[in-house]
Amino acid sequence: MKINWFGYRPGRPNASQSIALRVVLLACVATMILPFLWMVSTALKDEKAFQTDPMGWLPAIPPYKAAGTLSIDCVRATNEDFEDVLLADFEECEAAKAPKAVARAGQGALALTYGFPREGGAGRAEAVCAVKPSREAGRATMISFWLHGDGSGHRLRVRVSGKGFTYRCGEPLPITFEGWKEVYCFLRPEEFDPLGRALLQLHRESGGDDDDLVPVAAIEEVAFRLESVSRAEQVWARLTHSFRVAWSSMPFGRFFLNSLFIAIAVTIGQTLTSSLAAYAFARLEFGGRDKLFLAYLATMMIPGTVLIVPTFLLMRWLDWFDTYWALIVPAMFSAYGTFMLRQFFKTLPRDLEEAARIDGCGKLRVWYHVILPLSRPALATLATFTFLGSWEAFQWPLFATKSMHMRVVQVGLSSFQDKYDVQYNLLMAAALIVMVPTLLVFIFNQRFFTRGIVMSGMKE
């Protein structure tokens, strides 16, 4: 059965009726859309904008700043044993960590003063922290420092150099925050930072690769360079702030790849095994076929709640817990897919198939060259639904995995929620990151859904 969007509708509204209808429809649409608008508006704010004005629909963006001063304090290196080593004489280093500390440019801290030409002009400002050599401090894995930001959106680059080596930034850090904040520069490649800190990834440019660590004592200077941005870049940096923090604080890329890989594998597996079995149930003759099919139908009645505990134990017994196997294999076999395809195969005309058989095609070739091409709409519907189901799966991946790198998108998002309880700007940004790609895919494949839903509803 097909939905006929432009087909008969009872009654033809006159002008006043159709206005009334539109008012009602728009009111309904508003309740559907308003939460999404709030979501986007919240995600566009940074922490400060959210704290000061959680109600505002539009994030406040400060005016363009061409001149100002940043303070840098407590530049230090972290060694392999997670011990911090101060790289120069910073007085009152602890004071900078206090949340109420004010900007103390010049008071022992390093000042990075800039005066760029007005908007758009390229400009640079530099401050260099000359390092006092420290002995026997191990090897450096990370450089960190306190930075007093001014929310100007200009971009900070950090360079760490010494005898025979230089580390440079991969991507600069936009100064979208105000007040003191700790910035961490990884000297070793890190995918993400679970603490959601301001991050810089430094790459070793000369004298070895990223995996060779240099001794802390060999670091001679840490240079900070501020690059000017245009107004547009500044606005963009402000608006994407929450997204950047969310993205860098959890391995969302890995989550997406996991979900994608699992969904593709499950979809291929399920379509394949279901269409093979459905062909056997629909066309091949063997004893007990219909009884077996009835048994298949009966298995569809069993609630997943009953299955989940023993399947979990089975996974542990097979040593599949926390592996892709646990997420893919149990989902690959579906009685529902077999049932749906069998119903569809039954409706196909037999003539083509018989002609192929007479021409000497074996069953496998008939299945592949006749049945499958004729069933494209049904296969597409099943594949879309399987993909969606796998992508949306939540309970099973939650129970069957425990390590961060095995998490799928849905579960990853919920662990993100554990960390940023009421940081709604970050939560909304993360939720949007998860939501938008799939939303686009599904909007463009809408007809498969509507068809599939109507098909599954009319299976009686």
Add this chain to the structure above:
Amino acid sequence: MATITQQPAVGGTPAGLPSGEARQRTFLRLADLLSSWAFLLPNLLGVALFVIFPVVASFVLAFLHWSGSRAEIEAIRWAGLENFRDLFADKAFWQSMYNTLVLMLGIPLRLFGCLGIALLVNQRIREVVLYRTLFFLPTISSATAIFILWQALYNPDVGLVNRLLAWVMLDGPNWLGDPNWSKTALIVTGVWRSLGGMTMLLYLAALQGISESLYEAADIDGASAWKRFWHVTWPLLSPTTFFVLIMGVIHGFQGGFQQAYVMTRGGPAGSTMTIDFFIYNEAFFTSQRMGYASAAAWVLFAIILAVTLIQWRYGQKHVHY
């Protein structure tokens, strides 16, 4: 494997001593049967391992005391009916049952809401496809993201819900923090999410399947719009309503975990702990009582089965096909 090769052999061999030709025919039939089963085998093995085996195992587990750990395999004890007895004495189980039933009040709300939306987008308005897509949006968005969104919307200080209520001079409660309101909050979110979704589409398809001539006949009889709806549309929609109700009840009994987990973690004070949450809690979170959890799962299955059968018999009498 053994049964598979034996079965055709028994059926395929004629009683008498076969001639060469007959033997070849037997061989061909055998090969035919084997290849038929080969089509079935991957799916069959999978279903056997991941559906049939778990069902049997779950049933056995329901009568055992076991933490599920391999190290404690020696410690498995036969429980008899103890798991079930403990379950019926367990306050948390009854509370979760009550919670689930209350949350299922969302089913009729959803049903009428979806029917309303379907009637609206069934009207002859040019931009109706746009509305349909917008209504569809919450359904196709990731459930976790939607639940996180609503958790934020319900925040008593900064959330949108209380802000809108304040706008009409109402003082909104702490939705997710107050045991008296948490279930309402979950129901509202659930209804909102499914308003433009599958149920609406089913109703829409059913509405468009109603023959025009019936409405014309009603018009000739001078029926008002309301009578036309009540005497033509509603009875003709009854198969869809029936299907939606049955599916809604089945899902209602065994669903709700994800929403409760993401939005409230079952709280406050266990007020949103559904049955399936209770089962997973027993199996994976608080305790590792696999037998106890299995027993609860079977009780749940029995309830679903009974309720569905009752609905089915009622439906036979009241649904117009």
